[in-house]
Amino acid sequence: MEEEKKSGEKILDIAGDMVENYRNLITIKVIEHSSRAGAASILGVVLLVVAVFGLLFAGIGCAWWLGESLGNMKAGFFIVGGFYVLILVVLMLLSKKTLLPTIRDLIIKKIYEEDQ
DSSP states (O other), X not given: OHHHXXXXXXXHHHHHHHHHHHHHHHXXXXXXXXXXXXXXXXXXXXXXXXXXXXXXXXXXXXXXHHHHHHTOHHHHHHHHHHHHXXXXXXXXXXXXIIIHHHHXXXXXXXXXXXXX
């Protein structure tokens, strides 16, 4: 009878250790995924800022060059502005059917990615 009690306590100790180890594993995985998401978010914001400044200065340069070529600075800026509006309209038309599902799939794939 005494051996059965010791055996039962041993099994309960092992089960308790397994539950604690599983909880620790889940905590580590959550921290890993959170840190990846945070790093990707920070990198995304930095890249977005750099891209915005790059597009801004490229647009200003193209508008200035077109304005000098046409002899009318206003026309150069309106042409470049119209080009940006055209890109915006195309992106808006493609967003629901193409862009959003693609971005969503990339995010889901990145979340469940195990090896880096």
